[in-house]
Every structure is written in C-alpha cells, then in structure tokens.
Amino acid sequence: MKNDIILSGVGGQGILSIAAVIGLAAVENNLFLKQSEVHGMSQRGGDVQSHLRLSDMPIMSDLIPSGKADLILSVEPMESLRYLPFLSFSGWIVTNSTPFINIPDYPPVDEILNEIRKIKNNIIIDADSVAREAGSVRAGNIVVLGAASGFISMPFSSLENAVRKLFAGKGEELVEINLRALRAGKEFAG
Amino acid sequence: MKQLLLGDEAIAQASIDAGMSGMYAYPGTPSTEIMEFIQSSEKAVEKKIRMEWSSNEKTAMEAALGMSYAGKRAMVAMKHVGLNVAADGFINSAITGVNGGLIVVAADDPSMHSSQNEQDSRFYGKFAFVPCFEPSSQQEAYNMVFDAFEMSEKYKIPVLLRITTRLAHSRASVTLTDHPVPQKIMKLPSDPLQFVLLPAIARKKYKTLLSTYESIKYDARISKYNFFRDGKKRDTGIISCGIAYNYLMENIIGSSADYPVLKISAYPFPADLVKDITSRCREILVLEEGYPVIEEGLRGILDNGIKILGRLDGVIPRDGELNPAIVAKALGLPVSHGRNIPSLVKMRPPSFCKGCGHADMFNALIEAVKPFGPGRVFSDIGCYTLGALPPYNAINSCVDMGASVTMATGAADAGLFPSIAVIGDSTFTHSGLTGILDAVNKNSPVTIIISDNSTTGMTGGQKSAGTGKLGAICEGIGVAKEHIRTIIPLRKNHEENIGIMKEEMEYRGVSVIIASRECIQTATRRKKIEASDEKLIEL
Numbered sequence: 001m002k003n004d005i006i007l008s009g010v011g012g013q014g015i016l017s018i019a020a021v022i023g024l025a026a027v028e029n030n031l032f033l034k035q036s037e038v039h040g041m042s043q044r045g046g047d048v049q050s051h052l053r054l055s056d057m058p059i060m061s062d063l064i065p066s067g068k069a070d071l072i073l074s075v076e077p078m079e080s081l082r083y084l085p086f087l088s089f090s091g092w093i094v095t096n097s098t099p100f101i102n103i104p105d106y107p108p109v110d111e112i113l114n115e116i117r118k119i120k121n122n123i124i125i126d127a128d129s130v131a132r133e134a135g136s137v138r139a140g141n142i143v144v145l146g147a148a149s150g151f152i153s154m155p156f157s158s159l160e161n162a163v164r165k166l167f168a169g170k171g172e173e174l175v176e177i178n179l180r181a182l183r184a185g186k187e188f189a190g
Numbered sequence: 191m192k193q194l195l196l197g198d199e200a201i202a203q204a205s206i207d208a209g210m211s212g213m214y215a216y217p218g219t220p221s222t223e224i225m226e227f228i229q230s231s232e233k234a235v236e237k238k239i240r241m242e243w244s245s246n247e248k249t250a251m252e253a254a255l256g257m258s259y260a261g262k263r264a265m266v267a268m269k270h271v272g273l274n275v276a277a278d279g280f281i282n283s284a285i286t287g288v289n290g291g292l293i294v295v296a297a298d299d300p301s302m303h304s305s306q307n308e309q310d311s312r313f314y315g316k317f318a319f320v321p322c323f324e325p326s327s328q329q330e331a332y333n334m335v336f337d338a339f340e341m342s343e344k345y346k347i348p349v350l351l352r353i354t355t356r357l358a359h360s361r362a363s364v365t366l367t368d369h370p371v372p373q374k375i376m377k378l379p380s381d382p383l384q385f386v387l388l389p390a391i392a393r394k395k396y397k398t399l400l401s402t403y404e405s406i407k408y409d410a411r412i413s414k415y416n417f418f419r420d421g422k423k424r425d426t427g428i429i430s431c432g433i434a435y436n437y438l439m440e441n442i443i444g445s446s447a448d449y450p451v452l453k454i455s456a457y458p459f460p461a462d463l464v465k466d467i468t469s470r471c472r473e474i475l476v477l478e479e480g481y482p483v484i485e486e487g488l489r490g491i492l493d494n495g496i497k498i499l500g501r502l503d504g505v506i507p508r509d510g511e512l513n514p515a516i517v518a519k520a521l522g523l524p525v526s527h528g529r530n531i532p533s534l535v536k537m538r539p540p541s542f543c544k545g546c547g548h549a550d551m552f553n554a555l556i557e558a559v560k561p562f563g564p565g566r567v568f569s570d571i572g573c574y575t576l577g578a579l580p581p582y583n584a585i586n587s588c589v590d591m592g593a594s595v596t597m598a599t600g601a602a603d604a605g606l607f608p609s610i611a612v613i614g615d616s617t618f619t620h621s622g623l624t625g626i627l628d629a630v631n632k633n634s635p636v637t638i639i640i641s642d643n644s645t646t647g648m649t650g651g652q653k654s655a656g657t658g659k660l661g662a663i664c665e666g667i668g669v670a671k672e673h674i675r676t677i678i679p680l681r682k683n684h685e686e687n688i689g690i691m692k693e694e695m696e697y698r699g700v701s702v703i704i705a706s707r708e709c710i711q712t713a714t715r716r717k718k719i720e721a722s723d724e725k726l727i728e729l
Contacts, residue, residue, distance in 0.1 A: 046538055103539075
C-alpha cells in the first residue's frame with residue numbers, strides 16, 4: 001500500500017494542519033510516513049505545497065517523484081493545477097473551489113474550474129461554504145481532507161481520532177467544528 | 191518511543207537527550223525549528239537547558255564555545271549563510287579545541303527556497319579541519335547528535351552537522367533513546383592556555399589540529415554512517431551523500447539499476463572507501479546535494495583518471511537541489527512526468543500580509559524619495575525585502591545581514607545624496623549597529639530607516655533583540671538626538687511620515703527614522719493569547 005499525496009494551497013490556509021492530521025492517523029495505523037513541507041519566505045501569501053508519503057513499507061525519498069502522485073489535495077483551485085506535473089495519469093484532484101485572490105492577474109475562476117474538470121478524476125467542493133455551515137470558515141482545509149478521505153488508505157475513524165487529538169488543546173468547540181467539517185467533506189464526496 | 195519529527199526537531203530532541211546544556215541560535219530558514227522545538231519542550235525546561243535566541247550567529251557561536259569551555263555540552267544552529275557570520279569563531283574554535291562537546295549545525299538551502307545563495311557548508315568542515323556529519327534521514331540526524339558529541343569530546347574538537355532544506359523540513363518517524371545522557375557538570379579546561387590563541391600557542395595548537403584531522407579521517411573510514419551496498423551491475427559505481435542517498439534508493443530499489451553504492455555521511459571523505467569502489471567500477475556517478483565537493487576531490491586538477499559523472503560534466507545540473515527525477519535521468523532510468531501546468535496558472539510570489547507596517551512604510555518612502563530620483567535605497571534581509579517586488583519596486587539592494595547601512599554609507603562616500611538604508615529591527619541588532627557607528631564617526635550623510643515590527647518576522651516571529659531599545663541604541667552610538675525620529679507607519683499618518691522622511695533625507699549627516707508598528711502576525715497571536723487569558727480570569 002502506498003499513498004503519495006501533494007498538499008497545496010496558499011501560505012496561511014492550513015495545509016500543514018491537514019498534514020498533521022494525516023500524520024497522527026498514520027502513527028495510529030503503524031504506517032511509514034514522510035512529509036516534506038515549506039517554511040520561510042513563501043509562507044507570506046505565496047504558493048505552498050507539502051509532499052506527503054504514506055506506505056506500509058519504508059519510504060526512501062522525502063519528495064514524491066514527478067508523475068507519481070496519487071492525489072493532489074488542494075485548499076485553493078488554481079494551486080491544485082500548479083502541481084499537475086507531479087500527478088500520475090490515474091491520480092485524483094480533490095480541491096476547494098473557492099479562490100484565494102491575492103494577485104492582480106488571477107484568472108477567471110470558471111476557467112480554472114474548467115481546467116480542473118479536464119482531469120477526469122476530480123472532486124471540486126465549495127469547502128468554504130461547507131465549513132461555514134460546520135461552524136467556521138477556517139475549517140475549509142479539513143473539509144477538503146474529508147472529501148479526499150476515500151483516497152487515503154486508512155480507516156475514516158483514524159482521521160477523526162487525529163482531528164480530536166490535533167484540536168484538543170484548542171477547546172471542545174473547535175474539535176466539534178472540525179469533526180463536522182471532516183464528515184461533511186466525506187459526505188459530499190460520497 | 192517513536193515520534194514524528196522534522197529533521198530539525200530530531201536534532202533538537204537528540205540534543206536534549208544527549209545531555210546538552212545550552213542551545214544557541216539566530217533564526218534562519220531552514221534551521222529555525224531547532225531552537226523553537228527546544229523552547230517548546232517541557233523536558234528542556236525541566237533540564238534547565240539554556241535556550242534564548244542570540245543577537246546573531248557569531249555571538250551564538252562564541253557563547254556556545256564558552257559553555258564548552260566550562261565543560262558542558264553545547265549546540266549552535268544557524269542557516270548556511272549564518273556560518274559566514276560565525277566563521278571567525280568557528281574556524282578558530284577548531285584550533286582552540288573544545289572542552290565540553292560542541293556541535294555546530296549548519297542548515298544549507300540548495301535551490302535557495304529562502305536564501306540569497308546555496309553555499310555548501312561541507313566546505314567549512316574541510317576549511318576548519320573538523321569532522322562533518324551529513325544525515326540522510328531524520329533517524330540518522332537524531333543518532334548523529336549523540337555520536338557527534340562523543341566525537342567532539344574524544345578529539346576535543348567542534349563537530350559540524352550539515353543538513354539541507356529537505357531534511358530540515360521533512361517529517362518522519364524517529365525512534366528515541368530510552369537512555370538519555372545526563373548533563374555534564376561544570377569543569378574548566380585542564381590547560382589554562384587551551385583557549386589562548388597567541389601566535390606562539392596557536393602555531394602549536396594548529397599542528398595538533400592537523401594531526402587530529404588524520405585521526406578523524408580514520409574514524410570516517412570506519413564510521414557506521416559510511417557504508418557500501420553491493421550491486422550486480424558493476425560497470426557503474428555510485429557515490430551518494432546525505433539526502434541524495436534517498437533519491438538514489440527511491441530509484442534503484444526494485445529496478446534494473448542494481449549498481450554498487452557507497453553512501454557517505456561522515457567526513458572528511460574516506461579515501462580508502464572511495465578507492466575501494468573506484469577499483470571495482472569503470473565509471474563513478476557522484477550524487478551530492480549542494481556543491482560538487484566529493485566530485486572535485488575525485489577528479490583532481492588533471493581529471494585524467496576513471497570516468498566521473500556528476501555536476502561538473504552536466505549529468506547532474508550544476509546548481510539547484512536534487513530530486514528523484516534528476517537522479518532517475520542520471521541513472522538512465524525512465525523519468526515519469528505528469529501533465530504540464532496549464533498556461534492560465536499564474537505566479538503567486540510571497541507578499542506583505544494584509545495590514546503589514548512595512549507596506550505603509552514603503553508607501554511613504556516611495557513618495558518621499560521620488561523628488562531625488564531612483565536607485566538610492568539600500569535594503570536588507572527580512573520580510574521588507576519584498577519591497578523589491580511590484581507594486582513597490584522600492585529597494586535597490588539585499589546582500590547580507592546589515593549591508594543596507596554600510597552600502598548606503600559607501601554610496602554616500604561616492605557622492606550619492608541622499609543615500610538611504612531600510613533595515614528591519616532584528617537585522618539591525620544582528621549586524622546593523624556597527625555600520626551606523628562607522629557612519630556616525632565620519633558624519634556620513636545617510637538616512638537609516640529601521641522598519642521596526644518588534645519581531646524577527648520572516649522566520650515566524652521570534653524575539654527580536656532590540657525591541658524597545660532601538661532609539662536608545664542609536665543615541666548611544668552617537669546619532670544626534672534630534673535626528674532620531676519615530677514614526678508609526680499607518681495609512682492615516684501617510685502625509686506626516688512623508689514629511690519626516692523628506693526632512694531627514696535633506697539633512698547632511700546621519701539620521702535614523704524608526705518606523706515602529708508591531709508585526710500583524712505576532713500582534714494577532716498576542717491578542718488571541720491575551721483574549722484567552724482574560725477568559726481564564728473571568729472564569
């Protein structure tokens with residue numbers, strides 16, 4: 001078993017929290033994990049990515065080889081396309097549809113969504129709206145994780161446990177919001 | 191016990207478990223998380239480990255050497271260019287030698303994700319004649335800290351631990367020791383002259399260092415971190431170091447490329463092992479993250495021996511970090527590619543946060559400087575370097591920590607007036623102070639804007655050494671009190687701030703404008719903490 005996942009978004013959108021949830025779940029399932037992330041300059045509103053590799057065998061490279069990722073999990077639509085060279089032709093894109101517009105030449109959202117739909121294996125979810133309904137728009141990252149959970153080779157309950165662990169220090173309310181966000185994402189993806 | 195740790199965190203956890211008493215560092219990507227991890231570790235607090243940020247890498251290096259002098263284990267961590275700042279202390283610490291174990295961590299940034307160059311710190315190991323470790327995994331990084339402290343004490347020499355971005359910022363499971371090493375008790379050096387590098391003593395100590403280096407070469411030869419992995423395809427042999435080993439294994443495990451591999455993670459590079467693999471193979475492919483250090487050594491000046499493939503003949507790109515695809519191509523294996531990036535995807539460079547004080551400072555500066563013409567704003571390293579990008583296009587230099595002040599002074603010497611420096615508060619206390627003293631002593635006509643957000647912002651908001659003291663420091667150095675101005679960079683103060691900037695630019699002497707407003711990121715975090723504290727009080 002092997003999942004090679006590219007997490008993408010804009011600095012500050014919470015892709016490292018997604019990575020942390022998957023990481024905690026991987027520990028629970030005794031899986032090997034390597035997760036490479038970006039710190040420093042690009043975190044200031046620039047594009048950010050994380051390579052996350054899960055396997056039941058030891059993993060060598062900290063980076064996913066180009067063309068071999070099984071999944072692009074993106075909290076921003078344009079950013080999901082930036083990492084297409086990494087995605088295998090049978091891989092999936094799961095992305096938020098709500099754009100994060102902080103550049104003057106951001107392309108029309110419809111064109112971006114059309115481009116994503118050209119990849120047959122796609123799930124596009126309005127994660128911001130779903131998250132708002134779950135209790136906080138800031139849980140959009142966890143909504144996308146929920147929508148992608150079917151492509152992550154671990155029981156859904158492990159992801160739930162990991163969300164509980166990760167947000168435990170921030171109060172019961174946030175734990176519940178994020179659990180609702182995770183489940184709503186899963187439900188959307190069907 | 192197993193724990194998921196970044197490479198940086200594995201090093202930090204190991205230092206706690208290996209009986210280190212003092213951690214010294216100045217923030218710099220990709221090394222910052224080493225100190226941050228220690229600062230957030232309950233165990234480190236329990237053990238009363240010293241863990242405050244230093245003003246710069248040089249003060250950190252020297253303080254760590256001082257702790258070693260007193261017989262305790264110390265670590266100093268920095269990004270690669272920080273080792274340039276600390277180089278004087280570092281090189282000479284090899285000659286004094288150490289008392290308590292001393293590890294110098296240098297985190298290199300090939301491909302310059304967050305840096306101005308991609309220098310390879312392994313050169314510094316050779317330059318200083320010290321052993322150097324280069325882990326290929328988080329577990330190795332953890333284990334090496336224990337061995338490096340022991341080696342440091344065995345040979346009374348500092349040990350360099352070189353990592354690169356992809357190890358520093360990649361997380362994996364690490365097995366921690368069940369037997370942490372206790373901290374050392376204070377014990378002064380037995381030779382009271384050990385640390386006195388008067389020429390007569392230094393000459394003797396240098397000879398000792400050179401002979402120690404020969405012993406260290408033997409240690410590298412038998413190091414468990416350097417090993418040979420045989421393969422059936424003996425026409426090509428592969429030498430790989432540090433994290434390059436992972437990219438190699440990613441490609442050759444289960445593939446047809448079953449070549450013999452020599453993995454090197456402990457330096458000085460072991461000539462015997464290298465001779466061993468070169469004698470078996472017709473050509474050697476060298477995979478190293480960073481400069482072609484080993485490759486150059488193998489080729490020598492004449493380059494007329496065995497065929498060598500690597501960065502110098504273009505089999506591997508001459509610059510930039512490695513990845514699995516580059517290694518696959520070098521091995522002649524098929525390289526997989528996904529789809530191309532659609533043309534509508536636009537660049538998304540980093541930018542100022544919404545509500546950032548630097549942005550308001552630049553907006554005022556751009557207007558104030560307009561009448562004098564372009565090309566006169568020297569700047570420095572930090573978030574405000576983003577002032578170089580559109581729509582600001584406001585700065586003309588970013589070279590090294592503190593260079594804004596000194597370059598502005600040099601340009602003023604050449605006749606540029608007004609000549610302006612923009613420097614952050616943390617960069618100012620790192621290396622800007624002495625430059626201002628030079629300017630004051632010559633009464634150079636420069637205007638220095640300290641863009642003070644009261645934190646080390648770019649690296650994530652670490653404590654800044656000069657917070658609350660900047661005006662007093664400038665006055666103490668000798669800047670005339672009436673030419674030390676404080677402004678608050680807010681849109682509502684825009685016109686007033688332009689006026690103050692213009693006034694000081696017209697002054698033919700040293701003036702300092704402190705543009706002071708808390709970083710929006712740290713302010714938000716602080717307010718959150720204060721709000722939850724208030725909640726607690728209410729309860």
